[in-house]
Amino acid sequence: xxxxxxxxxxxxxxxxxxxxxxxxxxxxxxxxxxxxxxxxxxxxxxxxxxxxxxxxxxxxxxxxxxxxxxxxxxxxxxxxxxxxxxxxxxxxxxxxxxxxxxxxxxxxxxxxxxxxxxxxxxxxxxxxxxxxxxxxxxxxxxxxxxxxxxxxxxxxxxxxxxxxxxxxxxxxxxxxxxxxxxxxxxxxxxxxxxxxxxxxxxxxxxxxxxxxxxxxxxxxxxxxxxxxxxxxxxxxxxxxxxxxxxxxxxxxxxxxxxxxxxxxxxxxxxxxxxxxxxxxxxxxxxxxxxxxxxxxxxxxxxxxxxxxxxxxxxxxxxxxxxxxxxxxxxxx
Amino acid sequence: xxxxxxxxxxxxxxxxxxxxxxxxxxxxxxxxxxxxxxxxxxxxxxxxxxxxxxxxxxxxxxxxxxxxxxxxxxxxxxxxxxxxxxxxxxxxxxxxxxxxxxxxxxxxxxxxxxxxxxxxxxxxxxxxxxxxxxxxxxxxxxxxxxxxxxxxxxxxxxxxxxxxxxxxxxxxxxxxxxxxxxxxxxxxxxxxxxxxxxxxxxxxxxxxxxxxxxxxxxxxxxxxxxxxxxxxxxxxxxxxxxxxxxxxxxxxxxxxxxxxxxxxxxxxxxxxxxxxxxxxxxxxxxxxxxxxxxxxxxxxxxxxxxx
Numbered sequence: 001x002x003x004x005x006x007x008x009x010x011x012x013x014x015x016x017x018x019x020x021x022x023x024x025x026x027x028x029x030x031x032x033x034x035x036x037x038x039x040x041x042x043x044x045x046x047x048x049x050x051x052x053x054x055x056x057x058x059x060x061x062x063x064x065x066x067x068x069x070x071x072x073x074x075x076x077x078x079x080x081x082x083x084x085x086x087x088x089x090x091x092x093x094x095x096x097x098x099x100x101x102x103x104x105x106x107x108x109x110x111x112x113x114x115x116x117x118x119x120x121x122x123x124x125x126x127x128x129x130x131x132x133x134x135x136x137x138x139x140x141x142x143x144x145x146x147x148x149x150x151x152x153x154x155x156x157x158x159x160x161x162x163x164x165x166x167x168x169x170x171x172x173x174x175x176x177x178x179x180x181x182x183x184x185x186x187x188x189x190x191x192x193x194x195x196x197x198x199x200x201x202x203x204x205x206x207x208x209x210x211x212x213x214x215x216x217x218x219x220x221x222x223x224x225x226x227x228x229x230x231x232x233x234x235x236x237x238x239x240x241x242x243x244x245x246x247x248x249x250x251x252x253x254x255x256x257x258x259x260x261x262x263x264x265x266x267x268x269x270x271x272x273x274x275x276x277x278x279x280x281x282x283x284x285x286x287x288x289x290x291x292x293x294x295x296x297x298x299x300x301x302x303x304x305x306x307x308x309x310x311x312x313x314x315x316x317x318x319x320x321x322x323x324x325x326x327x328x329x330x331x332x
Numbered sequence: 333x334x335x336x337x338x339x340x341x342x343x344x345x346x347x348x349x350x351x352x353x354x355x356x357x358x359x360x361x362x363x364x365x366x367x368x369x370x371x372x373x374x375x376x377x378x379x380x381x382x383x384x385x386x387x388x389x390x391x392x393x394x395x396x397x398x399x400x401x402x403x404x405x406x407x408x409x410x411x412x413x414x415x416x417x418x419x420x421x422x423x424x425x426x427x428x429x430x431x432x433x434x435x436x437x438x439x440x441x442x443x444x445x446x447x448x449x450x451x452x453x454x455x456x457x458x459x460x461x462x463x464x465x466x467x468x469x470x471x472x473x474x475x476x477x478x479x480x481x482x483x484x485x486x487x488x489x490x491x492x493x494x495x496x497x498x499x500x501x502x503x504x505x506x507x508x509x510x511x512x513x514x515x516x517x518x519x520x521x522x523x524x525x526x527x528x529x530x531x532x533x534x535x536x537x538x539x540x541x542x543x544x545x546x547x548x549x550x551x552x553x554x555x556x557x558x559x560x561x562x563x564x565x566x567x568x569x570x571x572x573x574x575x576x577x578x579x580x581x582x583x584x585x586x587x588x589x590x591x592x593x594x595x596x597x598x599x600x601x602x603x604x605x606x607x608x609x610x611x612x613x614x615x616x617x618x619x620x621x622x623x624x625x626x627x628x629x630x631x632x633x634x635x636x637x638x639x
Binding site: 032139140144146147148151152154158159160262263265266267269270273274284285288289291296300303307 | 588619
């Protein structure tokens with residue numbers, strides 16, 4: 001299979017998967033018990049009002065018409081109205097997505113860079129005390145529930161040392177001031193950085209152990225290969241040797257990177273709740289509590305799309321770094 | 333089959349090789365010192381779960397009053413209250429001891445569900461093979477893609493925020509890892525001669541799966557039971573912290589949630605820190621125990637091979 005064909009096939013698969021996820025989620029939420037209208041009735045709403053409500057939002061139409069309408073709306077960038085806030089879902093969600101992204105992407109990327117470097121160092125020091133005990137603390141922190149790591153950070157750095165604020169992205173007193181500025185200016189302010197450091201650290205510590213462990217195992221494996229031996233006897237500098245090793249050993253780490261990015265979603269929700277961070281996880285938790293279906297459904301679709309696209313991207317990147325994946329696929 | 337027949341079968345199976353295997357497995361588990369420490373802590377939590385309510389110094393549900401009759405709100409640790417009191421005058425130490433029970437119960441039930449489903453799917457897929465394997469493994473892949481906390485959160489709000497339901501939802505998703513690992517081990521075991529011999533004597537597929545394959549994946553099943561217990565406790569506490577679990581079952585997760593909801597996580601550290609530490613240590617010990625056990629079971633060969 002040529003490389004171009006590999007890319008095309010994976011692209012088509014990805015689009016198909018997105019559609020499957022979309023359709024699956026639509027029907028999944030349609031067949032859930034206890035939707036918003038039931039809740040309205042249970043809370044003593046007038047049945048006539050509920051009927052009118054259903055009429056207005058087209059809830060009485062056959063399912064396939066509802067599906068088609070929703071599908072076309074999503075394609076044109078309209079994700080419906082939030083039932084709770086009576087505002088378009090997209091308006092409510094877009095800055096939240098960015099807030100989450102700016103927390104998770106730098107946090108995990110930094111964890112991977114740091115973990116790869118530390119893992120290579122530990123891996124080349126085979127048999128030392130560092131090798132035996134150097135990773136243990138990272139595994140400990142990584143196994144902690146995400147909210148515990150955050151809470152310990154809050155206790156130490158906010159409560160005891162009084163260095164950072166406990167929650168939010170902008171202090172309540174300065175909300176109005178930032179509301180007047182352009183949306184991106186708040187991310188460039190010192191105020192933001194101040195609130196950002198603790199959640200960022202929580203995300204980083206939580207996901208540091210995986211790249212470290214994988215890099216260590218991988219570099220040990222690569223060190224046993226012929227080229228490493230060749231490099232050793234030609235006597236090139238240690239640093240260049242390590243650079244060559246790291247390049248080869250980084251493949252498994254790159255594969256796991258998007259998995260971490262997707263697995264991190266659960267932890268991200270918890271960290272956002274602890275720090276009251278105005279991200280997508282907090283939005284989802286609030287929407288779930290009041291069963292705001294349009295928001296829940298759209299966030300779920302975003303999560304699914306995110307996972308599918310991340311996997312697609314890694315296949316493409318992997319295909320470029322290691323041609324055996326794309327070109328040699330027909331041997332399998 | 334009558335009741336007496338079942339009892340006969342159980343008593344005759346007592347000296348069955350499956351028990352021998354299990355005993356051997358348990359003994360290899362505690363071969364190293366760190367494994368002993370991890371398992372020791374887990375047993376300690378289990379004992380707390382059994383006897384915690386009886387050794388608690390105060391009634392965990394009682395709002396304590398001082399000598400002047402005023403509520404003991406947010407008292408820092410003292411001799412009377414080793415871990416202080418909460419903002420509503422509950423004794424933290426007592427609540428911590430009582431909270432071990434739901435946590436341990438959640439872990440054990442979740443682990444049992446996980447290993448039952450995981451072993452069934454893993455052994456079936458691995459031994460039967462063919463399209464059955466294909467279907468089961470694609471299904472496992474699908475479950476692998478689910479962000480568990482997010483899905484469990486939504487399922488719980490729609491189907492009722494109970495304590496047990498939270499554990500069951502977790503168990504119904506978290507079997508995925510054990511199914512994959514057990515399948516790959518079954519793929520090796522089924523090529524061994526004793527399985528082929530059993531097949532040649534005309535033993536049925538279910539019989540071979542239960543009598544020949546199952547005992548041989550038992551050590552790995554124990555490992556995934558440990559991981560399942562830890563995983564369930566971890567995620568259940570997360571769900572409790574979010575607030576989609578019955579708040580009247582006072583597990584450690586709920587305790588941390590209460591402190592957070594009161595906005596006192598930082599200032600009343602004696603309230604939020606102890607359950608956080610107990611929870612983390614429990615989870616870490618299950619995971620580390622699994623890792624240690626894996627090391628023992630694989631015979632430390634990795635080091636010698638790569639050298």
